[in-house]
Amino acid sequence: MATRTDAPTRREQILKEAARLFAERGFHGVGVDEIGAAVGISGPGLYRHFAGKDAMLAELLVGISGQLLTGAKQRLKEADGVAAGAVLDSLIEGHIDFALDDRPLITLHDRELDRLRDSDRKLVRQLQRQYVELWVAALREVYPVLAEPAARSAVHSVFGLLNSTPHLGRVGSLPGRGTTATLLHRMARGAFAAAAGAE
Amino acid sequence: MATRTDAPTRREQILKEAARLFAERGFHGVGVDEIGAAVGISGPGLYRHFAGKDAMLAELLVGISGQLLTGAKQRLKEADGVAAGAVLDSLIEGHIDFALDDRPLITLHDRELDRLRDSDRKLVRQLQRQYVELWVAALREVYPVLAEPAARSAVHSVFGLLNSTPHLGRVGSLPGRGTTATLLHRMARGAFAAAAGAE
DNA sequence: CAGGGAGGTTAGCGGTCGTTAACCTGAAGG
DNA sequence: CCTTCAGGTTAACGACCGCTAACCTCCCTG
Numbered sequence: 001m002a003t004r005t006d007a008p009t010r011r012e013q014i015l016k017e018a019a020r021l022f023a024e025r026g027f028h029g030v031g032v033d034e035i036g037a038a039v040g041i042s043g044p045g046l047y048r049h050f051a052g053k054d055a056m057l058a059e060l061l062v063g064i065s066g067q068l069l070t071g072a073k074q075r076l077k078e079a080d081g082v083a084a085g086a087v088l089d090s091l092i093e094g095h096i097d098f099a100l101d102d103r104p105l106i107t108l109h110d111r112e113l114d115r116l117r118d119s120d121r122k123l124v125r126q127l128q129r130q131y132v133e134l135w136v137a138a139l140r141e142v143y144p145v146l147a148e149p150a151a152r153s154a155v156h157s158v159f160g161l162l163n164s165t166p167h168l169g170r171v172g173s174l175p176g177r178g179t180t181a182t183l184l185h186r187m188a189r190g191a192f193a194a195a196a197g198a199e
Numbered sequence: 200m201a202t203r204t205d206a207p208t209r210r211e212q213i214l215k216e217a218a219r220l221f222a223e224r225g226f227h228g229v230g231v232d233e234i235g236a237a238v239g240i241s242g243p244g245l246y247r248h249f250a251g252k253d254a255m256l257a258e259l260l261v262g263i264s265g266q267l268l269t270g271a272k273q274r275l276k277e278a279d280g281v282a283a284g285a286v287l288d289s290l291i292e293g294h295i296d297f298a299l300d301d302r303p304l305i306t307l308h309d310r311e312l313d314r315l316r317d318s319d320r321k322l323v324r325q326l327q328r329q330y331v332e333l334w335v336a337a338l339r340e341v342y343p344v345l346a347e348p349a350a351r352s353a354v355h356s357v358f359g360l361l362n363s364t365p366h367l368g369r370v371g372s373l374p375g376r377g378t379t380a381t382l383l384h385r386m387a388r389g390a391f392a393a394a395a396g397a398e
Numbered sequence: 399c400a401g402g403g404a405g406g407t408t409a410g411c412g413g414t415c416g417t418t419a420a421c422c423t424g425a426a427g428g
Numbered sequence: 429c430c431t432t433c434a435g436g437t438t439a440a441c442g443a444c445c446g447c448t449a450a451c452c453t454c455c456c457t458g
Contacts, residue, residue: 028227149374160363164356175348187390194389
């Protein structure tokens with residue numbers, strides 16, 4: 001996958017700023033005028049790029065879920081034949097990268113899903129479900145003791161743990177990205193091991 | 200502490216329904232008419248009990264933070280002289296009880312804080328900070344290896360793990376409250392142990 | 399060099415929402 | 429029995445918000 005070097009399109013600028021604002025003040029708490037102002041144009045100008053405010057949220061949430069799922073599938077493909085534990089580690093690593101690099105999106109991800117049109121919400125839910133099932137399978141490969149319901153609960157809980165990055169204070173106060181990533185990774189593995197420990 | 204048997208006051212009914220609605224659709228996504236309808240009166244009738252919509256949210260959030268902090272202090276007092284691990288277990292147990300019994304409140308707790316007036320938000324933040332510091336101290340009692348910043352990050356992450364209960368599907372699909380509580384407790388301990396493991 | 403589309407602008411409409419005003423009612427109490 | 433007041437009601441106001449309409453201005457292209 002070639003790294004993008006070209007300038008972001010206006011659509012992408014808008015999506016990025018909208019994500020930040022939605023994460024900060026909630027979908028209903030942000031007006032289109034503010035989103036426009038954040039990219040240097042005025043409110044109604046946004047309608048040259050999106051059908052409406054809902055469409056921005058939909059594109060963000062579908063994008064997030066799709067990106068997580070695609071990334072996970074990619075990692076699973078690359079990790080063919082390696083130890084089960086390494087596969088799980090790779091999933092964890094991918095999720096942590098995302099949680100640390102796109103904190104506004106992580107916030108939106110589990111906060112504004114209900115604001116979507118029915119069809120979009122179903123799509124996002126389906127992508128999320130697939131992502132979860134990838135984790136559940138990888139987890140049970142490592143810990144066959146875990147029954148499926150317990151494994152699913154454990155995965156959701158670890159998502160909660162990894163997605164706590166927005167609560168870890170502003171970027172400056174963190175002990176450094178690498179340190180935080182390592183800590184989160186260890187804790188996730190520890191939580192999984194404990195979940196399987198005394199089943 | 201005597202268990203309440205008397206009927207809930209109207210104020211309490213309103214707060215409970217408001218919490219549920221705010222958690223479901225967000226603070227800005229719920230109208231006062233809906234909150235009124237949920238308790239059988241009409242919108243403006245609420246103003247006999249609260250100064251405004253903001254006041255309901257404020258009372259909810261301050262109540263949550265205060266309740267968590269008070270409960271934790273109580274548990275610390277009762278657990279005087281016992282092993283450090285047992286103290287940490289008691290904190291975890293208290294938080295899990297809260298997360299499982301008051302899921303709407305847990306959702307509000309880290310989602311709508313920014314909608315508060317400055318003074319209320321500062322109060323809530325202060326209560327939350329005290330609560331976190333109680334945990335950090337208890338955690339470092341068990342794992343003295345953990346430096347304070349790492350301990351604080353670990354605590355926030357475990358909160359994320361424990362507060363994931365709203366994502367665990369509707370109550371019916373859970374494997375039973377006790378089972379879930381035990382699983383969460385084990386995972387929290389496992390995450391803490393791993394955080395301290397290779398410091 | 400016409401012209402047409404991409405991407406802006408401002409004005410304004412229609413609906414919603416929080417809040418207030420004015421009024422009503424039933425029960426308690428001297 | 430009259431008063432008072434807690435706790436409702438409906439009507440309506442003002443602000444805000446998403447969105448559309450109408451118009452403008454480059455820039456690209458045949």
